[in-house]
Amino acid sequence: MAVYFDNSATTQVDPQVLAAMLPYFTEKYGNASSLHSFGAEAFTALVKARKQVADLLQAEPREIIFTSGGTESDNLALQGTAFLNKHEKKRIITSVIEHPAVLNTCHYLQSCGFEVIYLPVDEDGFVAEESLKEHINRETALVSIMAASNEIGTIQPLAALAEIAHDAGALFHTDAVQAVGKMPFNLHDSDIDLLSLSGHKLHAPKGIGALFLRDGVQLQPLLYGGGHERGLRSSTENIPGIVGLGQACEISRQHGAEEIAQMTAIRDFLIDTTLDSIEGAYLNGARENRLCNNANFRFDYIDGESLVLYLDMEGIAASTGSACSTGSTGPSHVLRALGLSAVQCRGSLRLSLSRFNVMPEAEYFAAVIPSVVEKVRAMSPLGEKKNAIRS
Numbered sequence: 001m002a003v004y005f006d007n008s009a010t011t012q013v014d015p016q017v018l019a020a021m022l023p024y025f026t027e028k029y030g031n032a033s034s035l036h037s038f039g040a041e042a043f044t045a046l047v048k049a050r051k052q053v054a055d056l057l058q059a060e061p062r063e064i065i066f067t068s069g070g071t072e073s074d075n076l077a078l079q080g081t082a083f084l085n086k087h088e089k090k091r092i093i094t095s096v097i098e099h100p101a102v103l104n105t106c107h108y109l110q111s112c113g114f115e116v117i118y119l120p121v122d123e124d125g126f127v128a129e130e131s132l133k134e135h136i137n138r139e140t141a142l143v144s145i146m147a148a149s150n151e152i153g154t155i156q157p158l159a160a161l162a163e164i165a166h167d168a169g170a171l172f173h174t175d176a177v178q179a180v181g182k183m184p185f186n187l188h189d190s191d192i193d194l195l196s197l198s199g200h201k202l203h204a205p206k207g208i209g210a211l212f213l214r215d216g217v218q219l220q221p222l223l224y225g226g227g228h229e230r231g232l233r234s235s236t237e238n239i240p241g242i243v244g245l246g247q248a249c250e251i252s253r254q255h256g257a258e259e260i261a262q263m264t265a266i267r268d269f270l271i272d273t274t275l276d277s278i279e280g281a282y283l284n285g286a287r288e289n290r291l292c293n294n295a296n297f298r299f300d301y302i303d304g305e306s307l308v309l310y311l312d313m314e315g316i317a318a319s320t321g322s323a324c325s326t327g328s329t330g331p332s333h334v335l336r337a338l339g340l341s342a343v344q345c346r347g348s349l350r351l352s353l354s355r356f357n358v359m360p361e362a363e364y365f366a367a368v369i370p371s372v373v374e375k376v377r378a379m380s381p382l383g384e385k386k387n388a389i390r391s
Contacts, residue, residue, distance in 0.1 A: 002031070003316045003361040007201075007293060008150055008178060008352035013244070014203035024240040026030055032237050033226070042239045049246025053210055056180070056249040056256075057195065059187040060215065066231045066242050069209035070177035070198035071101040072222075074144075076211055076232065077173045077194040078105045080219030081142040082114055088344075089141035093117045095127050097334045098146050102175055106144075119145075123338050124286035125154035130163050138361040140170040147179035147195075151321045151334040151350060152285030153294025155183065162191035171217060177209075181252040182260065182291050193217050199241065203354070204248035208241030259355040263292040266353055266362045270295045273366040278373055284335060284348060293353035296321075298340070299373055299381045302347040310372045316365055319350045 004012070024045060030038025032046045050061040057064075067073045077126035082092060094106055096118045106116045117135045119127050127145055136143065143165040148155045162172040173194035176185070181202035187195065195212035199205055211220065213232070225234030252259070265288075275281050280300030299307070311318050321332045331345035351365070 001315050001358075001361065001364050003364060005306055005316060005318045005351040005353065005357070005361075005365070007354040007357075008350065009319060010200045010206065011203045011267075011354050012356065013205055014248060014251060016251060017244045017247045021240045021244040024243050028239075032239060033228070042237075045239055045243050049242045052246035052250045052253075053197075055254045057185045057187050057212055058189075059212055062230075063187075063212055063214060065211045065213055065232050066245075067209045067211055067215045067233055067236060068207055068238075070099075070175065070196050071202070072233075073196035073209050073211040074099070074101040074173075075105050075200070076219060077196060078102065078109065078142065078144060079222060080232070081171055081173070081194075082109050083113075084211055084218060084220040085141040086114075086381055087346055089139050089170075091117065091137065092144065093119065093132065093135055093140055093141050094144045095119045095121060095123055095146070096337045097121050097149055097151075098144070098176055099150055099177070101156060102144055102378045103333075115139075119298050121337050122140055122347070123153075125152050125334070125338060126286070126289075127150055127156055127161065129157065129160050129164060132161055132343045136164060136168040136170060138169055140165075142165040142173055143173070144173040144244055147174045147176040147317045148176045148183065148291045148294075149285065149334060151332060152296045152338070153178075153291035155179070155291060158192065159190070162193075166191050178294075181219045181248075181256065182263070184256070187212060187214070199248060202248050202252055204244040205241055208245045210245065262355070263353045263357070266359055267292060267295050267356055267366040269359065269362050270351055270365065273362075274369060277366065280372075284338065284340075295351040296345055297349045297351075298335075299347045299349070299377075301377050302345055302373065303376065303380060304348045306376045307347075307349055307372065307377070310376055311368070314368045314372065315317055316368065319352075320348050321350055 028041050030042040032042040050064045054061040054066045110116050119131045121127055145156050145161050165172040171193040175191055175196045177198045180197040193214045197210050199208040221232050223234045228234050282298050284296040284298055308318055331342045335345040
């Protein structure tokens with residue numbers, strides 16, 4: 001059996017999404033800015049997709065800016081806000097467990113003279129409201145807190161954090177790349193000003209994403225050119241990708257509730273069976289307020305990379321954490337922020353689901369994982385106490 005449990009890294013393109021995209025590579029290849037019928041056809045597809053994305057988020061179509069993915073959306077939100085307000089507000093607030101697309105953008109902004117505050121999290125990965133209140137002031141331009149962790153699945157209290165930001169006169173951005181399609185959003189009735197999403201996390205292709213930008217919020221562009229996307233993202237639109245993202249959002253809007261229920265049931269089975277069957281196994285992150293598709297474990301006296309490789313030999317694709325830190329060999333910054341030691345971080349395993357996963361796959365994992373853990377522990381150099389686990 002081949003099992004793909006690494007959907008937080010990327011998802012397969014839904015066949016319905018691919019079918020919607022294909023004509024825009026060959027038959028309907030016009031430029032959406034052209035005046036002729038080919039251009040009008042592409043422009044109509046652009047308008048439709050913008051509405052499909054907006055409908056999933058319960059936002060207005062004019063509030064959707066298409067980008068190349070989550071990283072660009074995060075950069076546009078953070079840099080666009082910071083540089084537009086650089087003469088008046090120099091403080092940015094984020095958390096220590098953000099995705100590198102946010103953290104590395106914040107590091108760049110620090111090099112440009114901005115002050116960045118990195119809020120700590122508790123042992124389950126939650127940002128405390130009191131912590132934000134303590135550090136926010138009238139010099140704060142933006143608060144950026146991810147909707148849900150790409151590694152441990154913790155869902156942040158966005159409504160409360162956004163309210164605190166607004167009370168201090170700051171904008172609120174959330175990286176919702178992992179959350180869109182896995183939890184509902186109603187941006188009509190929200191204090192969220194900016195929200196990032198990426199197509200390849202919800203069964204659209206790689207290389208397409210979007211930024212929700214609330215009416216009235218202004219940004220300084222990153223790219224300058226022909227004035228596409230309200231002048232905020234100049235570049236001829238990627239119509240096939242945009243059509244794919246729109247179709248993926250439409251599928252999620254129509255079937256999201258049942259898909260979330262299905263993933264939640266499989267997630268809970270994976271958590272319960274793994275913790276029950278393996279001594280020295282622990283859940284990273286909160287059991288409640290957790291993404292429906294995320295199960296992140298750590299195992300005593302285990303090297304997570306070895307565990308991933310042995311699972312791959314059994315036909316199971318998983319990961320030790322984020323796939324978005326190229327060349328990173330150190331312990332996860334997210335797990336370290338929970339208070340775990342470097343050795344504990346090394347023993348992590350992330351399973352992440354999609355709508356295409358089914359319970360028999362989880363049952364196969366449950367049957368395989370005890371013996372794989374035992375095999376990896378037998379070879380582990382992480383401590384002599386490992387033998388006590390098997391006694």
